[in-house]
Amino acid sequence: MSAAEFGGWLAKQNVTRSIKRIQLHHTYQPDYSSWNGHPDAFYWQNSMKSYHVNSNGWADIAQQFTICLDGTIITGRSLNSAPAGIYGANTGAICIENLGNFDRGGDSMTTAQKEAIVSAVGELLKRFNLGTDAVTYHAWWTADGGSLGDYVAGRSAKTCPGTAFFGGNTRAAYEANLKPLIENYMNGNGGLTVTQYEELKGLIESKDNIINKMGQQIVALQTAINTPKMIYNYIDENMPEWARESVQWCVDNGIIVGTGDGLGLDDKDLRICAMIRRAVNLICKLINVKL
Numbered sequence: 001m002s003a004a005e006f007g008g009w010l011a012k013q014n015v016t017r018s019i020k021r022i023q024l025h026h027t028y029q030p031d032y033s034s035w036n037g038h039p040d041a042f043y044w045q046n047s048m049k050s051y052h053v054n055s056n057g058w059a060d061i062a063q064q065f066t067i068c069l070d071g072t073i074i075t076g077r078s079l080n081s082a083p084a085g086i087y088g089a090n091t092g093a094i095c096i097e098n099l100g101n102f103d104r105g106g107d108s109m110t111t112a113q114k115e116a117i118v119s120a121v122g123e124l125l126k127r128f129n130l131g132t133d134a135v136t137y138h139a140w141w142t143a144d145g146g147s148l149g150d151y152v153a154g155r156s157a158k159t160c161p162g163t164a165f166f167g168g169n170t171r172a173a174y175e176a177n178l179k180p181l182i183e184n185y186m187n188g189n190g191g192l193t194v195t196q197y198e199e200l201k202g203l204i205e206s207k208d209n210i211i212n213k214m215g216q217q218i219v220a221l222q223t224a225i226n227t228p229k230m231i232y233n234y235i236d237e238n239m240p241e242w243a244r245e246s247v248q249w250c251v252d253n254g255i256i257v258g259t260g261d262g263l264g265l266d267d268k269d270l271r272i273c274a275m276i277r278r279a280v281n282l283i284c285k286l287i288n289v290k291l
Helices: 003-011 032-037 041-055 111-127 171-186 194-226 241-252 267-286
Strands: 021-026 065-067 073-075 093-098 135-137
Touching: 003 111, 021 111, 041 065, 041 073, 065 111, 093 111, 111 171, 135 171, 194 267, 241 267
Parallel strands: 021 093, 021 135, 065 093
Antiparallel strands: 065 073
């Protein structure tokens, strides 16, 4: 089914066991190159089921769902059976395998798959009244079923769902990247897609960086204009017309200080005043504040 169809399908399912955890994995193999050679969700689902049953000796395919790079979600093991996903964490769990290799240097996840993962996890959490803390990565568990709570190289059973999965397989990466996307989806998301959300996040971070840098520049400029000499704290009658408005603004906002004793503003000082005013006005415009 498509990601858009998943929520409606899920609502109709009669699930008799208690669900408390959503596992996230990557298949590693098959990966994107495998899919591109045979782009058929049923083919790869049946291939994985055959391996799990005939080679591993399991009763069925390990996962309840596989999410493919075209955004297709395909069903597997019954929702009423525990998965064979994470040793020690299968009771009360639903297992999602995401087709691809998402370790660094592997596959670059498609937008369709990203959006399907976010919506599928969001729908499952809503269906079973769970919060985003109910999501777990295979990398947060040891091979003998111990909970690490995070990826610990050398102790984690696997890197799964991948060291580049939504920015990484650590808890910090989940908290910073995938978790906000799922929460955004569960809260109705205001019409934002995963791509739009990530672009908005990038713009906010970029704006914050610009503001921080400009703030540092303003402090440096203010220091430069006020030291080592005291300056007149009024508009000099001989001041060029182009500089008067900026200097008056700096005086009014306490950027230029002094007692009136000492030297007047030179050409460099005037230009610094104009730069400060432009910088502050740009910051105010970026954060939508009137000064």
